[in-house]
Amino acid sequence: MQTVTLSIFRFNEFEKRLWVLGQMTANKLGMHYLPKAKFWKMFGSGTGQGFTPKPNWHVWSILAVWPDEETARREVAESPIYQRWTKMADESYTVLLQPTSAWGKWDGKEPFEPVKPASDVRPIAALTRATVKFWKAERFWAREPAISHMIGRNKDVVFKIGVGEVPFVQQVTFSIWPDARSMEEFARGAGGPHGEAIKAVRAENWFKEELYARFQILGTIGKWEGKDPVGEALTARPSEAPKPAPAPAAAQPAPAAEAPKPAPAPVAEKPALAVEMPKPAEPPKPVVEAPKPASAPVASKPMPQGGKPNFKGKPGKGGRKENA
Template sequence: MQTVTLSLYRFDPLRDRLWAFAQMGLSRWPLARLPGLRFWKLMGSGTGEGFTPIPNTAVWAILCCWSDPAAARAGLSAPVLGRWSDRATEFCTLTLDTVSARGRWSGAQPFAGAAAPTGPLAALTRATIRPRNLLRFWRRVPDISARVGEDPAVRLKIGVGEVPLLHQVTFSVWPDAQAMARFARNSGPHAEAIRAVRDGDWFAEELYARFRITDAEGRWQGRPIHEVLA
């Protein structure tokens, strides 16, 4: 069964932020050689909680799709990822099973599986924004981000991406499918943005996925990650 991991890293000193930026290129070759790693992305983040076009040089993310749990366990212990965790001020890793996924990412369909939607669930959306729609897209984001932050059900939210402005990923954790559905149904800016995207053909490529969280390790926002998600 495929296993997905999302690792978040925070770097405080400037020298470590510069190191992380350099790893956007230097970590690619050793990641590509890890056994069982079928798909991966190195990503930066935006300021605040990531939902802005202004880069945050402190927070970075690595998403990995492994062939099975054994490959994930071995890969997360590999030197290339060990260097990231050793250097980071704080880091955490979420282990995920795919509940559902539709769309493409860099021309691929990376997420496979149909796990039961039990326990805390994570939602991931990813899009390549058409350049002609950049201004309209980023005008919508602050309202949506504010609504997510105001929702008492959301456990964790972050915006990351491969290329600033153009390639965007949102990741959020919810206590259950009902809470996730209530936000999608009742949030005015979110619903309006979805309609605008469909009507205006804003995205050149998009993907939507839900995951069941099977494990969480490390610290984030100054607390053990399992407390953040509780």
């Protein structure tokens, strides 16, 4: 998946600054080459908040587009250009990025291949690149002081820098924000200097070419001003993670609590069997009535009148049998 790197270098000593100026000249002459990079640029930077036409001779940068993160990390560590710059610099810092949206062109190309993220990106990086029409440059830069003042006071911005290929007319701004909401509030806030500048750009057609891109941050390499500001924002990102945790709590074992309810059903069946079990015990009643038929022979009362029964003739008087 495409990975973009923005590497920033600080050169404090005069000799080192002369050296990097020579590197920029060699690049313009086509003497530098990054074979694994799809697209790459070298930049100078501005003073103050970075968004000024006055150059900062101490800070320089390289932006490159790589086929994947593995290649990006390897080339930043091993490529001769990056090795020379890192060795010469007093401080270096690289932010690894994945494009999530892009609109416009850069030198007639579309260098970024955005991939829509699965969820909200936090923190979020924004890059704007524009070629200002020469006769509009004065009006463009007249807006800069108010914008620099505004972003300098903004507590939401995690990191920011303004760089450029050609002074005054080819400018790049790069900034990192906690989330899209805070970035949009700065960029398009009603009545804000940046929002008003955007309106003027559209109304007066200041730009010859422009490109806008947003990125998800993959990681960082090195330190800037003795710390890792972007890395700190990344480690703070999991603080959002506990919010989903209540969801499992909401899916309480309530369903499990209802599971025991079927258990009473088997208990109810036991009494039913216990009630029907005694019913077979009723057959003994006929056993009690069985002797009653036995009393029938006893009830044969003619015996006193005739004596013993005469099987050959009728009984005689006195109950004796008559001889045949």
